[in-house]
Amino acid sequence: MLIGFQKQWQILKKMADMEKLPHALLFSGPDKVGKKTLALELAKFIFCQEKNRSGDLACGKCRACLDVEKKIHPDLAMILPEEGSIKIAQIRDLEWRLSLKPYSAKIKVGIIDDAHLMLPEAQNSLLKTLEEPKGKTLLILISSNPQMLLKTISSRVQTMKFFLASDTEIKEMLINLGADKTKAEKITKLSLGRPGQAIDFLKDPEKFSVREKILADIEKIIKAKIPEKFSYVKKITDIPESTNEILDLWERQLRDMLIANPKAPASFVQSIKNLEETVYLIKTTNVNQRLALENLMLNLNI
Template sequence: MFLGVIGIDQIRELILRLSLKPLKAKKKVAIIDEAHLMTLEAQNSFLKTLEEPKGECVIFLITEHPQWLLPTITSRCQEIKFYLVSKEIMLQFLKDKKVDQKLAEKLVEISQGRPGRLIEYLIQEKLSKREEYILLLKKVPFLSLKERLDLAEKLSRDENLKEILIFWLEYVREILIKRLSDLQKTEKLKTFLKNLEELFLLLSRYSLNLNLALDNFFLKI
């Protein structure tokens, strides 16, 4: 399990806070961003609160991967879809921020219609890190068995592993969209994306050996 997941202790603390009366407002509001990063234990411990919240409260679970949540979680929620923001709106936003046109187009492309991600990428350090790790991913197919295992060990100790996998997921989806007309390459990319999503999900939910999980992933490439 990597850093950044939402564990049972965090959910228990939230449940406790929701059980208390609000000091000023009429209702309490809880927002769980990236709710798909809740562990199975955390999700199961949250079921009763979702079904019968104590007091006056509203709970928002924000996720781009609702399929990664337990059916017992989603069945207790009302779904509200947030659609992707158009390229034109995002470009105008960056223009107002005085961002260079060429850089703006690149940021909009990799953000894939998500304004929150776009704002994150305005930090140049994050953009350069993304490019660094994507270059690393491109090299993997050409690495020897030993080099792949060494890379898996190195990444298993990297506290930014979650962010690295997100960079890779975004990149593969971006390439997949560009190559939709090439069926043969599309199928290979879909398989690769599926393996990458499974790795991300496993590391989010379970206390697995990171090194072994990464070994298995890299050997499939």
């Protein structure tokens, strides 16, 4: 299941085979494109006990592979944000676990998911580990917003970039997983180039229908009057966890509309640019989301 990142995998596999993995890697790229999947696949590949495995991947069946899958492998330490951030105590705990001798593997692997959500003290603590790596460890930072990491951290990790998958790749993957053509096409459109998202939708029809509803709302709001647009902005910014996801769908929807209508007026193209700028601001700064989106709605000219 390596849709969209075969190249990255070949590089990592070669480094792992030659025991030339760096101390720290940063997997950067959009959410749900497979960064975490690949980090875990690499851990499996390093820990796998099946010596005579064939092919490019870990066996996926031995005890070590299964323990990574369940995230209980003793040589794997993984942390993710708690209540929206990664605290210094979590980093210290990770550092402590990595400092122990490997239990059954040759090296220990640490994974920090959503690494950009590390609080400043947590980043400073991690920096010390990056400056003086101890023992045989591999640290993998995963981030969709690497610009929020301290420069001193980014400069000490080897970055590997991930990109959105093409619609064709996602559609083929879904068909391989058993979806029929119509369903695969529908899911592909709403997955926005993210294979992980597409798999979620295939497995969980409820998640998919939530996403369909978001799209239906967008189609309605594009044509709505200002008061309705403003109450929509209030509604989507009241639940900050889903705001980015909704805005990504806005971008996709407007771009699809532009592709379907190549003779669209310049004001349409400008609206897309405004939307992209607003989304960028919202994702990377602490701009007042509601004001920024109300302003966008006022100038939306489609």
